[in-house]
Amino acid sequence: MASPSIAPALPPAIAAGSRIAVAGVLVAGIVSAGLIWAALGDVPFTAIFLAMFVAAGIALPLMRRGGAAARPQPVIDWSLLSAALEDSTDAVAVTDRDGELLCANSVYEALFGGLPAPAALPFADDGADRLAEAGRIAWRDGDAGVAGLEMATCGLNLRVRRAGLGGAYLVWRFDRAPGRDPLLDSLGMVEGEVGRRLEAAGVMAALVDHDGRVMGANRVFRLRALGDPEQDVTAYAFPDLLRSGEDDLIRLAREPDDADPIRIVPVAVDQADPTGAALFLMLDEDGASALRPGARSTATANVHALLAMLPLGLALAERDGRFLFMNAAFGRAAGLATGEGVLYPSDLVVEEDKATVAEAVRRFAAGRALPGDLAVRLKHRPDEPVVLTIAGAKGLGDAAALLSLKDNSEESKLKRQIAQATKMQAVGQLAGGVAHDFNNILTAIIGHCDLMLMRHTPGDIDYDDIQQIKHNSNRAASLTRQLLAFSRQQTLRPQILQLPDVISEISNLLKRLLGETVTLTVKHGRNLGFVRADPGQLEQVIVNLAVNARDAMPGGGTLALQTYAVSAADVRKLGSEIMPVVDYTALSVSDTGTGIPPEIIGKIFEPFFTTKEVGKGTGLGLSTVYGIVKQTGGFIFAESEPGQGTRFLLYLPVHQAEKATAEPVAPARIEAAGETWGTGTILLVEDEAMVRGVAERALVRQGYRVLIATNGEEALDLLEGGEAVDLLISDVVMPTMDGPTLVRHARGRFPDMPILFMSGYAEEQLRRSIDIDRIAFLPKPFSVQQLAAAARDVMAAAKNHGG
The missing domain is CATH 3.30.450.20 (PAS domain)
Structure with missing residues (x-):
């Protein structure tokens, strides 16, 4: 019986190898297709790509018949994948x-x-x-x-x-x-669809950074400037690709002298930074090679379409100055309503600027001027100047001038803020100096009053007069503290605290201050960070703002206090040039009062500036608020519209926990609070005679032996003469040699000598500037009792430390 016919079969090894090869190709195809889908998210493209691999897998056994093959491994074609990613x-x-x-x-x-x-x-x-x-x-x-x-x-x-x-x-x-980022947006346009549309119009485009390096360019520029439309242009400096011939015309460096010169039109990428990167549009001077014959209208339409896509305010004008085209950004910057048309650039500006703009456009259109900027005022906003940039334009059909409009109101606002901050700093330095000198005078007055009160008892004929002098002196001292608060030189006792706790502490006080006609609302945000501030001074800030709000609402209204968290990302979005990008806890204090007129809102934080009647305000309320907030490391801004109320915004930086640092030794009290007698030798160093006299008499009356020096050199002479000193009391700011320098020299010989500084400046500010351990501080003005108590406590603390 005949055996059935059997078709020739592949050898087992070959058949197995073919199956493995097919499987390898399919696996590689699936891997690559998965990567492409993950990268592009394009299902049709991924399906076509996978189908190619499936076809290859089916054809592979046919190609492999007739010979054995090594087992293939799943391999990804990275070059093919890279080409796919380019889309x-x-x-x-x-x-x-x-x-x-x-x-x-x-x-x-x-x-x-x-x-x-x-x-x-x-x-x-x-x-x-x-x-x-x-x-x-x-x-x-x-x-x-x-x-x-x-x-x-x-x-x-x-x-x-x-x-x-x-x-x-x-x-x-x-x-x-x-x-x-307008820079990256511009880069994407130059090397993308916009760049290709420019190529169709024969316009070369290059994006250049502020250092003159080329960041990107379209293909026609790379072809003519480098000879290869695919060559990397980022390795070149833009000026190196250009040259100026004997005829003073600009040409591409690699083109011959008889080549067409080019017209370069620079456009700032970021209107807020005119000195930064720029987009350079380059056209052939006579248009011979830029546009094909008969294609002028198409090219002009393409250029108009391009300008319409750009986020910059651009317009084209013909030789007589008439507008040919303006994009939407130009219309918005010019304040034009949708559908509103103007014939000439001079129609956009106020009457005083019309002639200047019209003449400038005609001059640039005739090619008689270099590109430049004009500061003009627009009709719809005559108070804020804007910048109109004009450049000649050739090769763009009937267009003869390119105009760019930039709104520099933010730049002007920033300049005003900087000027205001500079002025406030100068006024603050003056206020701090006045307060420091005044504190010396008040120290003498208060000290002499204390000495006189030691000789007079209640009932004496002069007792009440002396008390009245001392009371008024203390009021004057409060005034100097407000000046020091404005100049950020007052003594603060900062603590780590939460703003809602501070507001809660004074809410009842605020309700009494505001009266029955003003409603107080309080709202707190979530996830508020801790702040480091003096709670007493922070309460004064809130009270001062509340009192001002009450006075601005004579007929009643609402005062709203709101706290909320401001992250570093939120600060970055604000775009502030003043505030560091960190986390803040913010407090908003807003009222529904009469508001602040625009002409005086920039002066409200100045000391002694007030709109109240004579005798009803010192003008130090808001200046004190400003000083306390700034000394705490925060920022305060005011927003107001007449008749719409006022809003104050306080930003306090969130406190970041740090490693504990060694604190100065705190004076220890070892005697009863009312006992200020003591023994020992005190070296008193003070350049002001009136303060020195009061302090000497006060210390002598308390039982101390007092040595006097009018400056640091005299004090060092006394110490080097062998005088045994138990305590050094010194002013901080003195001529020839200041207190810290004196202490450093004295500690060189007497390392354990206790030190008590006295000054009219802020303790915290002085501690930051004085890098000396184990010092105590007594702010001026002080009373006789305060000086005696401070001397006793410092000496007692030194004894305890030494023991």
Whole structure:
């Protein structure tokens, strides 16, 4: 019986190898397709890519018949994957489990200035930690995202996914936060669709940073400037690619002398920083090679479309100055309503600037001037000047001048703020100096009153007069404390506290101060950080603001106190040039009163400035608030509209716990509080005769032997003469040799000598500037009893420390 016909079969080894090869190709295809899907998120493209691998897997056994083959391994075609990633407008990279960069697209390279691994990217603040945490979550869960990563030039969002065979790879996709960085937006436009539309119009474009380095360019510029449209242009300086011939016309450096000269139109990328990066548009001077014959209208339409896409305020004018085109950004900056049209640039400005603008446009259109800026005032906002930049334009059809409008109101506002801060600092220094000198006078007056009261008892004919003098002197001392508060030189006793606790302590007082016609509302936010401040001074800040609000609401109203947390990210969004980017606890104090007129809101923190009637205010309330807040390390701002009320915003930095540092030895009290007698020798150093006389008499009356020196040199002579001194009392600020210098020399010979400084300046400020251990401080003005008690306590503390 005949055997059935059997088709020739592949040898077992070959058949097995073919099956393994097919499986390897399919596995590699699936891995690559997974990476592409994770990177691009494009399902049709991924499906086509996978279908190619499936077809290859089916064809492979046919190609492998007739011979054995080694077992293939799953291999990813990284070059093919990189080419696929180039279609993405986001920055995309692939890393392995060790974090090593395997491939990335050109957007990634341009964005990060090279090919660093994601773990080495230069993110600000805690960005690197957040990125690393996202990678760990992606390895664990397969997917993670991070929003708001901050670089020096832009903000980014991240999506990271685990992909590939066995989930052995991570795909990192970075996309720029919209509207965050005009520089990167401009780079994307130049090297993207906008750049290609410029090429169609024959317009070369290059983005150049503030150092003159080329950051990016369209293909037509790279072709003409470098000879290769694919060559990397970032290695070149923009001036090196240009040259000026004998005819003083600008040409590309690699083109011959008979080539068409080019017209360069610079456009600032960031209107807030006109000295930063710029977009350079370059056109052939006569248009011969820029535009094809018969294509002028198409090219002009393309240029108009391009200008419409740019976020900069741009417009084109013809030779007689008439507007040909303006984009939406220009219209908004000019204050034009939708659909509103103007014929000439001079129609936008006030009457006084019309002739200047019209003449400038005609001059630039005729090519008789270099690009420049004009400070003009717009009709819709005549109080705030703006900058109008004009440049000649050729090769753009009928356009003869390019205009750019920049709103510099923020810049003007910043200049006013800086001027105001400088003035406040100068006034504060003056106030501090006056208060310091006045404290010396008050110390003498109060001291002499105390000495006289020791000889008079209640009932004497002069007793009441002396008490009245002392009472008025203490009122004057309170006035100097307000001046020192404004100049940030008062003595504070800071504590770690919560703002809601401070407000709670004085809420009943506030209700009594505000009266029945004013309603007090209090609202506290969550997750408030601790602040370091003097609670008493912080209460004074709130009370002063509340009293001012009450006076601004004579018919009654509402005073609202609200606390809330302000993160560093929120501060960054505020864009303040003054506040450091840290976490704050904020207090808002708002009223529904009459408001503050714009012409005086910049003066409200100045000392002695008041709008109240004579005798009803000293003008030190808000200046005291300003000084206390600034000395605490915070910031205060006022917002107001007449008739709409006023809002004060206080920002106090969140206290960061630090390692404990050695504090100066606190004076210990070892006797009864009323007993101030003592023994020993005191060296008193004071350059003011009236203060020195009162202090000497006060200490002698308490039983001390007192040595007198009018300056640091005399004190050192006494110490070197062998005088045994139990306590050194010295003023801080003295001519020729100040107190701290004297103490350093004295401690060189007598390291255990107790020191008591007295000064009219702030203790905290002096402690920061005086790097000396074991010192005590007595603020001026002081009474006889306070001086005696301080001397006793310092000497007692020194004895305890020595024991």
